[in-house]
Amino acid sequence: MTNRTVDELLARSNRLGSDRKNTNYAGGNTSAKGTDVDPVTGTDVDLMWVKGSGGDLGTLTEDGLAVLRLDRMRALVDVYPGVEREDEMVAAFDYCLHGKGGAAPSIDTAMHGLVTAPHVDHLHPDAGIAIAAAVDGEELTRTIYGGKVAWVPWRRPGFQLGLDMAEIQREHPEAVGCILGGHGITAWGATSEESERNSLWIIDTAAAYIDEHGAPEPFGTVLDGYGPLPAAERRAKAAALAPTIRGIASHDSPMVGHFDDDPAVLEFLSRAEHPRLAALGTSCPDHFLRTKVKPMLLDLPATASVDDCITRLRELHEPYRDEYRTYYETFADESSPAMRGADPLIVLVPGVGMFSFGRNKQTARVAGEFYINAINVMRGAEALSTYQPISDYEKFRIEYWALEEAKLQRMPKPKSHATRVALVTGAASGIGKAIATRLAGEGACVVVADLDADKAAAAAAELGSTDVAVGVGVDVSDAAAVRRAVDEAVLAFGGVDLVVNNAGLSLSKPLLDTTEADWDLQHDVMAKGSFLVSQAAARAMIDQRMGGDIVYIASKNSVFAGPNNIAYSATKADQAHQVRLLAVELGEHGIRVNGINPDGVVRGSGIFAGGWGAQRAATYGVDEADLGEFYAQRTILKREVLPEHVANAVAAITGDDLSQTTGLHIPVDSGVAAAFLR
Structure with a gap:
C-alpha cells in the first residue's frame, strides 16, 4: 500500500x-x-x-x-x-x-x-x-x-x-x-x-x-601567466603531468584519479587570492571529508614547462605530508583512529586544472565536484565579506570522528584489481572484450581500446558508466595514435597500471603465398603495435612510481611450428621475446611483464570470425563449424578454450597472488605438449 x-x-x-x-x-x-x-x-x-x-x-x-x-x-x-x-x-x-x-x-x-x-x-x-x-x-x-x-x-x-x-x-x-x-x-x-x-x-x-x-572580482586581479592555457595545450599538459600527480596522491595507498578543467577552477587559479584561499581549506563537512582539509597547490604559472612542474610537484609533496601529519598530531588523542594517509586528494595546477583522487573513479570525480562547490562557496563569501571556514580542530573532529571511522570500517573489502587502471587493446570483441569484462568485474577501471572507436565505446558502455570504463579508438601501429590513447587513459582515470597487448589479426598462408604486405600488416599490428603500446604505457608507469603490469597475448604458435602460418607465428614469436626483454628492463621500476599463450580460441574470437577460422579449417581438412572441437580433441585435457579462459589467466597473472612473477608465459591451450615451454 x-x-x-x-x-x-x-x-x-x-x-x-x-x-x-x-x-x-x-x-x-x-x-x-x-x-x-x-x-x-x-x-x-x-x-x-x-x-x-x-x-x-x-x-x-x-x-x-x-x-x-x-x-x-x-x-x-x-x-x-x-x-x-x-x-x-x-x-x-x-x-x-x-x-x-x-x-x-x-x-x-x-x-x-x-x-x-x-x-x-x-x-x-x-x-x-x-x-x-x-x-x-x-x-x-x-x-x-x-x-x-x-x-x-x-x-x-x-x-x-x-x-x-x-x-x-x-x-x-x-x-x-x-x-x-x-x-x-x-x-x-x-x-x-x-x-x-x-x-x-x-x-x-x-x-x-x-x-x-557582491564584489565583482572576489578572487582578486588576474595574475600574469596564470590564465588558462588553450584547450588542446591544456589537455596535453594535463596528460603529461597526470601520472606524476597520481603517484604523489598514491604514496600511502593507490588512488584512482579524475581531471577537471572546469572554468570555475581555471578562473580561481588565475586570480591573486587563490593561494590564500586554497590554504584555508574547505568548510562544509561533506566537502573536506572527500577533499581533505586543503589541496596541494602548484605554485608555478601556467607558462612553466612540464619538466619544471614535475620537479616542483615532487618538491611540494613532502612539505604537504609534513603539514598534514602536524595537523593530525596536533588534534589526535588516544581515542583517535590511526592517520589514514598524508597525501593530497586535490591537486591544483594553474592554467591546467584540478586533479582529484579517491579509492574508485566515482569517489575521485565527486571529490573534484565538491572542491568546485568549495570554490563557489569561497567566491560568494569573499564577494560579500571574508571567507572563514570552521577551524582545523573542528575539521579534525569531523574527519577522524569515531562514527565516520565506523562507517569506513563497514565498507566492503575491495576487489582484487580495485584502484587499478587497465588499458586493453583489441578489446571491442573476442578475447580482448572478455579480458576487459573480467578486469572490470575485479574492480579495475578499464580503457577499451580498439581500431573501431564506435565499437570500443559500445563495449565500454556494456561494462558500466564512464566511472568504470571508457572506449578509445586507436591504430596500434601508429605511434601518435598510441600516445593519444594512453593520454586518454591517464586523463580518464589518472594514470595506467595494467596494459594488455591483445590487438591482432592473422592471415593463414604458406610461405610461397604470403606477400610482403601480409607480413608487414601482421608485424605492424602485433610486433610493432605491442612495442609502441608498451613503450607509451611504460613511460606513464615510470612517472607514477607505482609499478605496473604489461601482458602480451601471444600464442601457442610463438613456440610451436604450425603449418601455413609463417607471418602470424613469426610475429607471435617476436611478441614472446618482447616479454622476456621488457621483464628484464622494466623490473627496476616494479613493472612486471608476462605473456599468455592461448590456442584454439574459436568461439567469440574476432580473428577466427574474420576468415582465420575458415583458413585454419581448410588447412586441417575439417568443417569450420567443427574447428573448436577439432582443436579440443588434439589437446591433453580434451577441452575447448574460450575467451573467458584467457581472461582468467590475465586476472591471475596481474593479481596479488603472483606479484613476484615476471617474464612468464602461461599456456591457455588445454595442453599442447608440443608447445610446452620446458
Whole structure:
C-alpha cells in the first residue's frame, strides 16, 4: 500500500537533489512526519521518514529512508547524556525504528525529529554555505533574510545540534529555516510543498543577494601567466603531468584519479587570492571529508614547462605530508583512529586544472565536484565579506570522528584489481572484450581500446558508466595514435597500471603465398603495435612510481611450428621475446611483464570470425563449424578454450597472488605438449 507522505517526500527529495545548486552529490537529507498503521495494534502511529545514512537525494527511493517512531525518538531527550557523549545517541536511534526500520538512521536524524515542523529539508547549497562560511555570517543572515531565517552557530552534526535547532525554532516562530554556521541550510514547512518552497527561497535569496551586492572580482586581479592555457595545450599538459600527480596522491595507498578543467577552477587559479584561499581549506563537512582539509597547490604559472612542474610537484609533496601529519598530531588523542594517509586528494595546477583522487573513479570525480562547490562557496563569501571556514580542530573532529571511522570500517573489502587502471587493446570483441569484462568485474577501471572507436565505446558502455570504463579508438601501429590513447587513459582515470597487448589479426598462408604486405600488416599490428603500446604505457608507469603490469597475448604458435602460418607465428614469436626483454628492463621500476599463450580460441574470437577460422579449417581438412572441437580433441585435457579462459589467466597473472612473477608465459591451450615451454 502506498503512503502519500512517503510519496511526497521522495518526489520533493528527488527534485531538490537533482539540481546541484541546491545540494552537492549525496549531501543533505530530507524528512516528513505522518502516520501509518501499527501492524501490531492496528491503530495509527506517529512516524518520521528521513533519508538514511549514505545515498543521494536526487535518486532517493523508499529503501533509502529510515522510519522511526516519533514518540520514542523524541523521548531520547530525557536520556540524553550531554554533548560529550552525544555519539551514543546514534545507536539509540535503532531502538526507535518502526518495523524493520529501513535504512540506517544518519547523524542528522535528531535535527529532523526535534524540529516540530512536519517537513524538514537540510541541504548544502553553495550560495547558502557562502553565507554560513563568511566571517560575519550571522549579521549577513539578518541583513539578507530579516527574521525569516535564523542563524545557528557552528556545531558538529549530532543530537545537540538537533536540540539547538528545536530551541531556535521555538524562539523564532516566524522563521522558515536557518543558516547553519560553516555548514549549510535547513528549512521546514507545514506541508511538503511549503518546505520545498522555503528551501528554494533561502537558496535563491542568498544567490541573488551575492549577485547584487557582491564584489565583482572576489578572487582578486588576474595574475600574469596564470590564465588558462588553450584547450588542446591544456589537455596535453594535463596528460603529461597526470601520472606524476597520481603517484604523489598514491604514496600511502593507490588512488584512482579524475581531471577537471572546469572554468570555475581555471578562473580561481588565475586570480591573486587563490593561494590564500586554497590554504584555508574547505568548510562544509561533506566537502573536506572527500577533499581533505586543503589541496596541494602548484605554485608555478601556467607558462612553466612540464619538466619544471614535475620537479616542483615532487618538491611540494613532502612539505604537504609534513603539514598534514602536524595537523593530525596536533588534534589526535588516544581515542583517535590511526592517520589514514598524508597525501593530497586535490591537486591544483594553474592554467591546467584540478586533479582529484579517491579509492574508485566515482569517489575521485565527486571529490573534484565538491572542491568546485568549495570554490563557489569561497567566491560568494569573499564577494560579500571574508571567507572563514570552521577551524582545523573542528575539521579534525569531523574527519577522524569515531562514527565516520565506523562507517569506513563497514565498507566492503575491495576487489582484487580495485584502484587499478587497465588499458586493453583489441578489446571491442573476442578475447580482448572478455579480458576487459573480467578486469572490470575485479574492480579495475578499464580503457577499451580498439581500431573501431564506435565499437570500443559500445563495449565500454556494456561494462558500466564512464566511472568504470571508457572506449578509445586507436591504430596500434601508429605511434601518435598510441600516445593519444594512453593520454586518454591517464586523463580518464589518472594514470595506467595494467596494459594488455591483445590487438591482432592473422592471415593463414604458406610461405610461397604470403606477400610482403601480409607480413608487414601482421608485424605492424602485433610486433610493432605491442612495442609502441608498451613503450607509451611504460613511460606513464615510470612517472607514477607505482609499478605496473604489461601482458602480451601471444600464442601457442610463438613456440610451436604450425603449418601455413609463417607471418602470424613469426610475429607471435617476436611478441614472446618482447616479454622476456621488457621483464628484464622494466623490473627496476616494479613493472612486471608476462605473456599468455592461448590456442584454439574459436568461439567469440574476432580473428577466427574474420576468415582465420575458415583458413585454419581448410588447412586441417575439417568443417569450420567443427574447428573448436577439432582443436579440443588434439589437446591433453580434451577441452575447448574460450575467451573467458584467457581472461582468467590475465586476472591471475596481474593479481596479488603472483606479484613476484615476471617474464612468464602461461599456456591457455588445454595442453599442447608440443608447445610446452620446458
